[in-house]
Every structure is written in C-alpha cells, then in structure tokens.
Amino acid sequence: MNNIQEQWLADPVRKAADEGPDQLSLVPGPVLDWLPGESLYSLLARNHYFRGHRDPSHTVCAFFGTLTGKSHQKDMTEIDVFVARTGGALGAARQVLEERTLLRFYRIFMEGYENTLLEPGRLSTDSILKFPTGLQTGRFRTKHPLKGCSACLERDARQIGFQYWRLVHQFPGLWVCLEHDRALQEIQIKPKAQQKFLWQTPAVERLLPVSCAVAGKEGLSKFRSLAQLIVSITSDKEQGIRYLTEARGRFCRYLSDAGFVLPSGPLRSVYKNQVADLCVSFVEFVYEFRRHPEFKALPENAVAAFRLLSRYVNGRSVVRPLERVVITAWLEQLTLPNGLSIYSYKR
Ligand SMILES: [Zn+2]
Numbered sequence: 001m002n003n004i005q006e007q008w009l010a011d012p013v014r015k016a017a018d019e020g021p022d023q024l025s026l027v028p029g030p031v032l033d034w035l036p037g038e039s040l041y042s043l044l045a046r047n048h049y050f051r052g053h054r055d056p057s058h059t060v061c062a063f064f065g066t067l068t069g070k071s072h073q074k075d076m077t078e079i080d081v082f083v084a085r086t087g088g089a090l091g092a093a094r095q096v097l098e099e100r101t102l103l104r105f106y107r108i109f110m111e112g113y114e115n116t117l118l119e120p121g122r123l124s125t126d127s128i129l130k131f132p133t134g135l136q137t138g139r140f141r142t143k144h145p146l147k148g149c150s151a152c153l154e155r156d157a158r159q160i161g162f163q164y165w166r167l168v169h170q171f172p173g174l175w176v177c178l179e180h181d182r183a184l185q186e187i188q189i190k191p192k193a194q195q196k197f198l199w200q201t202p203a204v205e206r207l208l209p210v211s212c213a214v215a216g217k218e219g220l221s222k223f224r225s226l227a228q229l230i231v232s233i234t235s236d237k238e239q240g241i242r243y244l245t246e247a248r249g250r251f252c253r254y255l256s257d258a259g260f261v262l263p264s265g266p267l268r269s270v271y272k273n274q275v276a277d278l279c280v281s282f283v284e285f286v287y288e289f290r291r292h293p294e295f296k297a298l299p300e301n302a303v304a305a306f307r308l309l310s311r312y313v314n315g316r317s318v319v320r321p322l323e324r325v326v327i328t329a330w331l332e333q334l335t336l337p338n339g340l341s342i343y344s345y346k347r
Helices: 038-050 057-062 078-085 091-099 103-109 113-116 125-129 150-159 215-233 237-257 275-290 303-313 321-333
Strands: 006-008 146-148 183-189 196-198
Touching: 038 057, 038 113, 038 196, 057 078, 057 183, 078 091, 078 321, 091 103, 103 215, 103 237, 146 150, 215 237, 215 275, 215 321, 237 303, 237 321, 275 303, 303 321
Parallel strands: none
Antiparallel strands: 006 196, 146 183
16 A cells, blocks of 8 residues: 655645635544554544545645634634544544644643643644644744654554554654664655645655664664653653652752752852762763754753753753753663662652
C-alpha cells in the first residue's frame, strides 16, 4: 500500500468559499478509527488518503467543517467542532487533546495553563495538529519534526496495511523507540512560504538516516535513558508534575544545605567552590546530547551551564521543557561531592 503521497493544506488566507451551512453536521462518508497510540495529525493524514481527497483542505473541511478549519461556532473551539462532527466517536475534546496531541507532553510543564486551551479562540486548527507550535504565548515555540521507527513502520505495513505516526515518538527530546530499542528517524518536510502544513503518512523509504548522535552504542544508551524518563513523566500528568517538582526541590535543598545559593536565592558564582564542579558535571552529561541538532542549545561550557542551572534553581526564570527534562535526567544520575545521590535529600 502506498502511504507516501503528500498534500498541502490550503493557504491560510484562502477564503472558505464552499463552507457548508452547518458546521456541526457529521463527517460525510467513512472515517478511520484511531490506531494504538496514534496522533491526531496521523489520523487525519490517513483519513486524507483513505477517503481519496485530492485537495488537503477537503480533509480539513470534512473534520472541522470549514476549508480553513476555523470554528464559526460561538463558545466552541476547533476541537469541539471536530468532536461534534465525529459524533464523539473519536473521544471528547480533552481526551483528544491530551491523548492525541503534544499537549500530552507539554501539559506537565504548563501548571494549569492547559485549561485555557479548552476555551474558544485559543487554538487554530493547524496549531491543534502541530500543537503547541502555534500557542499564542509562543513560550514553547519549537520545531517538531515528524519521527518514526523503521521496525514499527515495517510491522504496520505487514500487519495492518497502514503506516502511522505514534504520538509518543513525536515528543520533544525523544529519539528512541523503546519497544524496538531503535533510534527514531526524521522525515523531512519543507513547507514553502504559502504552504503552512502537509498531510503525510510515514514510510520506511522516506526516513532520513539516523542521527550520528544516537547511532553509536553510547549515544543510543543515553538517548534511551532520556526516552524512558520522558515516557515515564508524560504517562500520568499529576505524577509527572510531582516528579519534576521533587527533583528540583531536592536539588535546591542540597544547594541550600551546602551553602551554594546566596540568601536571596541565586546560585553562587561559577568560579567559586563546588558549584563549578556541578556545572562541569552538567556539561559532561550533555556532551553526547549536544551532538544532536535538537539539543544544540544546551550549555557547551561551565559558564553557560551556570546560567541555565541558575535559572532552574531560582524558580522565576523560564526554563524550556527540554532543558527541564535534561536537568532532571542529569540529577537522577548525579553523585554529589558528599557521595550521596540527590534523592537522599528531602524535598
Ligand atoms: Zn519501534
């Protein structure tokens, strides 16, 4: 089965000239159901080909009721419209957002902010699909490449005839399929200026080579550990938030007990006492990760590590989700100068 066709979504400024009179009527014709762990983007991409749509905007129109995907319903989000048009058969709004979009990853970093995403006018259709790239605050604005595991895709083709994108594989920082212990590979999409979105289902032959950062034994091992941490903290929202909070709390407690923080809160200068050793330890930990493009912004020297760890400790500055995940992974394996682990400290 050929699942590698590609289509572009309509130009965002294009007028929805043939919008139906009733945006909330059911999707006409057959609709494919979810596959295990499938993302919303993947479901719509598969439906696009299954339903034989030629124009990408026809798929948007089928599931969101307008060619642009925009909700014209008072007090209804685009995802509410999607739920109405699928008769609730594919899940309720929160269920779809939390189980089928990257909100599942980002919700543990949002501290209640995710509730506002259920308010009308907060998300456009393309930001739901690419969520949360188009989030209004832009706080998590980042690249989200589509990634797949060759073993998963080969099995899909063999067993179900559909190759699909797994949501968990799309999580930022996750580059190993834990089921097959194999590096994930990116499929490159290069939208042109007027083409903001692309429907594409995965295929093994379209996968780019494995990043050299993950290819070796040591790299695979480090990225595997990170993937395990990401899957663990994202599987349950409350537990994930607690885990991240406790890791930071224990680190702060240790720094305070050791006299590494100033009374006003910030970390003491990198060039004094053992804070410098901690920064060096962090730089060494992220060395392998930094070979991967997604992790390039991580600190390359002790001074940069000092800045990042200071932001992490003071609790008032923005620390990006991927930075928090990597710091948490570093803390997990850190042996403190007193020979103890960070987990020997109370919160
Ligand atoms: Zn796999």
